[in-house]
Amino acid sequence: MLSEALRERLLTTAWLLPVIIGAVLLLPTPLFALAMAVIVLLAAWEWGPLVGMTGGRVRLAMMITLALTLALLWAFAPVSSVPLVAATLWWIGFTLMLPKLRPRAVGGGADALLLPLGLLVLAAPWLALVRLHGEPEHGPFLVLGLMVMIWAGDSAAYFVGGRFGRRKLAPRLSPGKTWAGLYAALVAASTVALVTGLLLGLDGAALGQLTLLGALTLALSVVGDLFESWLKRRRGLKDSGALLPGHGGMLDRIDSMTAAAPLFALGLIWLGVAT
Numbered sequence: 001m002l003s004e005a006l007r008e009r010l011l012t013t014a015w016l017l018p019v020i021i022g023a024v025l026l027l028p029t030p031l032f033a034l035a036m037a038v039i040v041l042l043a044a045w046e047w048g049p050l051v052g053m054t055g056g057r058v059r060l061a062m063m064i065t066l067a068l069t070l071a072l073l074w075a076f077a078p079v080s081s082v083p084l085v086a087a088t089l090w091w092i093g094f095t096l097m098l099p100k101l102r103p104r105a106v107g108g109g110a111d112a113l114l115l116p117l118g119l120l121v122l123a124a125p126w127l128a129l130v131r132l133h134g135e136p137e138h139g140p141f142l143v144l145g146l147m148v149m150i151w152a153g154d155s156a157a158y159f160v161g162g163r164f165g166r167r168k169l170a171p172r173l174s175p176g177k178t179w180a181g182l183y184a185a186l187v188a189a190s191t192v193a194l195v196t197g198l199l200l201g202l203d204g205a206a207l208g209q210l211t212l213l214g215a216l217t218l219a220l221s222v223v224g225d226l227f228e229s230w231l232k233r234r235r236g237l238k239d240s241g242a243l244l245p246g247h248g249g250m251l252d253r254i255d256s257m258t259a260a261a262p263l264f265a266l267g268l269i270w271l272g273v274a275t
Contacts, residue, residue: 008245016244024144029134036129037070040122042250046240047118050231050251052110062118069123077127081269087124087262088220090117095223101230102172114231125258128265135274138200142274145196146217146264150256152192153185153218160184169222173229182222189218206271213267217260224259228252 023035044066048059073083132142161181169177193214197207228251232240241249268274 012245020147021144024133024147025140029130029139032133032140033070033074033126033130036126037067039250039254040070040126041066042243043122043240043254044118046243046249046251047115047122049237050228050235050240051112051114051118052235053115058115062115066119066122069119070126073123073127074130081266083120083124083127084262084266087120087259088266090120091220091223091227091259091263094227095220098170098173098223098226121258125254125261128261129257132265132268132274138273141196141199142268145192146261147257149189149192149196149214149218149264150221150260152188153221154256156184156188157181170226170229173226173233177222177226182219185218185222186215190215193217200273202273209271210267210273213264213271217264217267220263221256221260224256227259228255 023032027035041063044063045059048054048062053059053062073080077083129143129146132146133139135142157177158181161176161178161184165178165180167179168175169179169182190211194207194211196214197210200210202210228240232238239248240251243249244253265274
């Protein structure tokens with residue numbers, strides 16, 4: 001018998017997946033950009049409590065500031081890699097900090113420095129996805145490939161980690177994650193990247209590089225998940241919100257993508273698959 005929580009999660013996934021896939025494959029890039037903007041703006045609303053700012057005015061200001069940032073990126077930086085590089089460097093830096101992190105409760109004080117960080121964490125993946133989607137030949141396919149990599153990795157980690165996982169990956173931040181789950185996720189994501197490369201007509205070194213990029217992207221997606229877990233544990237929160245039944249908030253659903261998308265886009269640009 002399925003638990004009520006799992007049943008709720010599966011029901012939400014049943015309608016959410018077709019909506020997301022349909023948006024990726026059917027919407028022109030301007031409308032896709034608008035749809036992704038709605039998602040990251042909802043996540044921006046949830047960002048406030050994670051950094052100790054629960055007031056409605058502050059959260060609304062965060063949303064407005066992010067909306068203006070996205071508009072500027074759309075107008076002036078559609079092919080700029082600077083935000084993608086900045087975000088990737090941040091995620092690499094946070095990865096190096098992970099072994100030293102302790103999710104100590106911080107009380108009711110606000111983390112003012114983490115508020116603007118939310119702009120980078122949310123704007124950079126938006127730019128990455130929109131930029132990839134706008135590629136003239138394979139844009140939507142590249143975006144869908146990234147999403148399938150993350151979904152396949154999550155599923156492999158859940159089932160393999162639950163069955164075989166013994167050694168915890170980051171017990172202080174996310175007790176459910178195991179090294180076995182991570183290894184399974186890396187294999188799953190690499191396989192999806194390999195298939196994506198074959199469908200793109202890549203071979204030889206380029207195919208191997210894309211497969212490696214898939215593994216690196218998945219690894220960084222786990223860091224994005226752990227970052228949000230760290231923020232939530234510091235504030236004593238289980239979820240970032242309750243927008244998606246069984247999944248929590250919007251930020252709970254996209255936390256992996258916030259870290260994965262900038263690196264994946266940069267990798268594809270470096271490989272010459274994207275521009």
